Amino acid sequence: MILCIVIIVAAATVPIGTATRYNLGHPATAGDIKACDISVAPDGAGLPEGSGTALQGRAVYEAQCAICHGARGEGNADYPPLAGGRGTLNTDKAVLTVGSYWPYATTVWDYIHRAMPYRNPGSLTPNEVYSVTAYVLFMNGIVGLRDQVTAKSIPALKMPNRDGFVPDPRPDVK
Template identity: 40%
Template sequence: MRSRDLLGLVAGALLAGVSSVDAADYGQRPEVGYGKPVADADLVLWNIDIHTPDGANLPAGEGTVPAGKLVYEQKCIACHGEKAAGGPVYGTLVGGIGSMTKSPRVLTPGSMYPYAPILFDYVRRAMPMDAPQSLTNDEVYAVAAYIYNLNGLVPDDFKMNATTMARIEMPNRDAFVRDNRPDTLAERCMSDCKPIGTVADASKPAAAPR
């Protein structure tokens, strides 16, 4: 059989197949459900961002300095050393207050953080290094109270919770400058948006730091 005749037979068969399908079937969504609505309760484990200036979204719970000392000695001391003065993995978590404008700077939660809730946010997400997110909220509050106590920022009888943590006045709170470069404004636009790549108006105030 010549190749031209063979091609003709194939084309005819294809056309016959197409004509046998009802045109109304095209573009119809299959009778299958995809996904399900997401409830707020489903997002609880992921919704852990904390607004560090005012402590918004800090969870319920409480911890004391003595309780934090126990948590630290059980789960932190191997890396951070006795009384958080530095260990085989990390340097000191204590001291350095007032050194941020000097050389060398001593970077600790007490000397560097502008807002106390930063410590809760970091510890809950990342510590201990071999078992991140394994600490309870009470344990995180407690170890934060212990570390801030070692830095002289809270008294021995301090009870750390969502309310008291946000009230701690950090020594380095006012030592930061606002980044007002145009590409940091990150303006949200929901309608009539400027084309992608348009530089934000640098004359507008930048968003408050988180």
């Protein structure tokens, strides 16, 4: 009993909000936070400056993406297809691709930027990401071979499945 009282008294004497410092890391600077703030919204907020065409993206795709996703975006047993699949979502054999499923072109850019190429994610420059995005969109008939894809043009692209999702009615809580 006395031991319990001693522990309670000792715990009560530590000021609330006092943090233990372990001398690991450092307080986050504005630069640290900016480096982690890489979110891209459907309306294009967060996209960096840059541009690319499918014609430019073809070479990057062949060097960085085709090994997994195939020369024409057809995929294989281990990696998903990127092209095709339109008209299959309401069937028993839905094919989920950029052209059949993804609602926003900005999400394609964001995913390529963050996660691709698989063996070296985040290694592409913004212009390379715009170019590869343009090429993937070209394979799906969404942009032309020489159309410029930029931070301003990509949010305006109408993806085939843009209206295929139900908006989340829950309030945004932060």
